[in-house]
């Protein structure tokens with residue numbers, strides 16, 4: 778059962794719980810979307826119904842940010858621990874490496890994504906990075922073709938919020954073989970360091 782804060786859903790699942798569910802959904806060919814929720818996004822959602830819908834229509838809303846945890850304590854909710862976007866991505870990278878699912882990375886500046894890809898390859902033995910595209914690519918159709926041709930099963934999109942979530946919503950139907958979509962904000966910058 779998901780918690781709801783000012784009309785915004787948040788999943789109480791842990792990293793492991795989410796990976797387990799994603800694995801099962803992938804077996805059935807079902808697409809999953811992961812979105813990080815923090816108090817700032819909950820407030821944005823109050824003013825912007827598009828943002829609220831983007832969050833609530835995602836498969837997994839993770840409790841990024843300590844504020845959600847505090848709200849859960851006050852409300853006696855089900856969120857017992859933080860699930861940050863960057864750690865969720867790290868956990869999904871391990872899963873992808875272990876199960877030979879190719880990944881695609883889209884977003885951030887060219888030098889950032891290149892360094893992040895090198896570090897991810899080094900830290901996740903055997904991971905298949907099917908492709909990378911920096912976040913300033915303009916030709917969306919060409920990008921969609923490139924991702925489809927790459928064979929990627931998971932994609933991490935780092936364009937900032939809500940740009941990355943809008944991109945995912947707009948394009949997931951055009952990427953039928955990609956089964957996991959995570960909007961990761963500044964995570965490539967973290968992995969590049």
Ligand code: UDP
Pocket residue numbers: 884885886889911912913935936937938961962963964965966
């Ligand atoms: N970014 C991008 N294309 C854009 C706008 C932003 O690739 O058109 C990248 C930016 O380079 C950064 C990432 O989006 O690596 C996340 O930005 P930010 O930290 O502002 O996002 P947040 O995590 O705050 O949502």
